[in-house]
Amino acid sequence: MQKLIEKFEKFYGKKPTAAAQAPGRLEILGNHTDYNQGFVLSCAVEQNTKFALAPVDGKHCRIKDFRDNSVREFDLGNIATAIPRDWSNYIKGVIVELEKRGIRVGAFDAGMESTVPLSAGMSSSAALETAAGFAFAEAFGIELPKADWARVGQGVENNYMGLKSGLLDQFSSIFGKKDSMILSDFRSVEVLRTVALPAGYSIVVVNSMAKHNLVDSEYNVRRQDCESAAHKLAGMYPDVRTLRDVSLEQLEVARPVLTEREYRRALHVVGECTRVMEAVRLLEANDVAGFGRLWFESHESSRVNFENSTEELDYLVELAKSVPGGLGARLSGGGFGGITIHLVKSEGAEEYAKRVLAGYKARTGVDAEYIICAIGDGASAQKL
Numbered sequence: 292m293q294k295l296i297e298k299f300e301k302f303y304g305k306k307p308t309a310a311a312q313a314p315g316r317l318e319i320l321g322n323h324t325d326y327n328q329g330f331v332l333s334c335a336v337e338q339n340t341k342f343a344l345a346p347v348d349g350k351h352c353r354i355k356d357f358r359d360n361s362v363r364e365f366d367l368g369n370i371a372t373a374i375p376r377d378w379s380n381y382i383k384g385v386i387v388e389l390e391k392r393g394i395r396v397g398a399f400d401a402g403m404e405s406t407v408p409l410s411a412g413m414s415s416s417a418a419l420e421t422a423a424g425f426a427f428a429e430a431f432g433i434e435l436p437k438a439d440w441a442r443v444g445q446g447v448e449n450n451y452m453g454l455k456s457g458l459l460d461q462f463s464s465i466f467g468k469k470d471s472m473i474l475s476d477f478r479s480v481e482v483l484r485t486v487a488l489p490a491g492y493s494i495v496v497v498n499s500m501a502k503h504n505l506v507d508s509e510y511n512v513r514r515q516d517c518e519s520a521a522h523k524l525a526g527m528y529p530d531v532r533t534l535r536d537v538s539l540e541q542l543e544v545a546r547p548v549l550t551e552r553e554y555r556r557a558l559h560v561v562g563e564c565t566r567v568m569e570a571v572r573l574l575e576a577n578d579v580a581g582f583g584r585l586w587f588e589s590h591e592s593s594r595v596n597f598e599n600s601t602e603e604l605d606y607l608v609e610l611a612k613s614v615p616g617g618l619g620a621r622l623s624g625g626g627f628g629g630i631t632i633h634l635v636k637s638e639g640a641e642e643y644a645k646r647v648l649a650g651y652k653a654r655t656g657v658d659a660e661y662i663i664c665a666i667g668d669g670a671s672a673q674k675l
Contacts, residue, residue, distance in 0.1 A: 335467020
């Protein structure tokens with residue numbers, strides 16, 4: 292954070308009064324289950340977004356991104372509508388969502404930097420929303436429960452950006468615990484427990500370099516399919532509110548009332564909720580190999596049932612089955628591009644990653660990137 296503070300002072304000629312950091316996240320298991328009020332196993336990562344600010348008089352705001360030295364400026368009275376493909380939308384959206392709750396954010400000068408890869412499936416947008424929100428809280432005396440901050444970020448995505456996503460990204464960024472995955476219930480909107488990754492194992496993140504833009508993708512269509520399936524299933528099973536309430540057995544019995552597409556979408560979500568709880572059981576039994584197999588099963592369901600994978604992601608997962616040291620792999624996040632995550636033994640993680648990248652380049656001609664991810668803590672803020 293000190294480097295950002297120094298850059299801020301050099302650019303603006305004054306010190307910031309508040310700063311915050313929020314990490315990116317990895318979805319370990321539980322793909323597209325959050326908006327179905329299901330279960331997710333996720334973690335925060337050490338890559339994060341830092342945001343520092345100083346309040347100013349008037350209504351004019353300035354934000355400097357020290358990664359590329361770009362600057363955005365806007366007036367608080369003119370932010371009701373998002374500007375297409377402008378990163379400041381995620382900050383303006385937070386202000387708009389707070390205004391809906393009767394909370395005023397004053398004008399400010401701000402600076403930011405980030406190590407979370409953009410458009411890669413590690414939730415760079417949620418990290419920015421959360422970091423900005425937590426910094427606003429310190430600078431302007433805003434008090435909100437952590438779960439409500441997650442809802443603010445979700446509101447930015449849903450209402451300001453038009454992406455009907457769930458709470459997973461913001462929740463993981465806020466509630467992450469160092470060296471542990473978190474098991475979240477998105478009906479009660481709480482962390483049920485933390486689950487440690489056994490010693491001696493690491494998560495390798497491989498960026499396919501095929502960037503996704505979920506707002507322009509079929510993400511919202513997938514959500515509509517899930518809701519349509521849940522509505523039909525509720526006609527057979529009165530206790531069903533969302534796909535989270537459906538068992539695999541019930542889904543098979545009800546298959547004739549669903550379209551083939553609805554059935555496959557529902558099969559993915561119901562299967563993912565099942566895999567999340569099975570993963571917790573396997574980790575408690577120290578069955579890391581079984582845990583890794585669930586990653587492969589999850590990806591196959593994404594490929595066949597939810598159709599949110601790509602040829603690039605599929606090939607990276609196939610490589611994981613042939614490169615020594617790979618215990619499991621799957622796409623992580625919304626899909627349609629971005630990253631795969633790979634469960635490997637720590638001692639051979641570097642060699643594993645290099646071999647996967649070599650195989651990927653031989654097939655696609657693309658130089659992929661990798662990170663051996665450490666599981667980090669959630670968001671934090673401070674007055675300066």
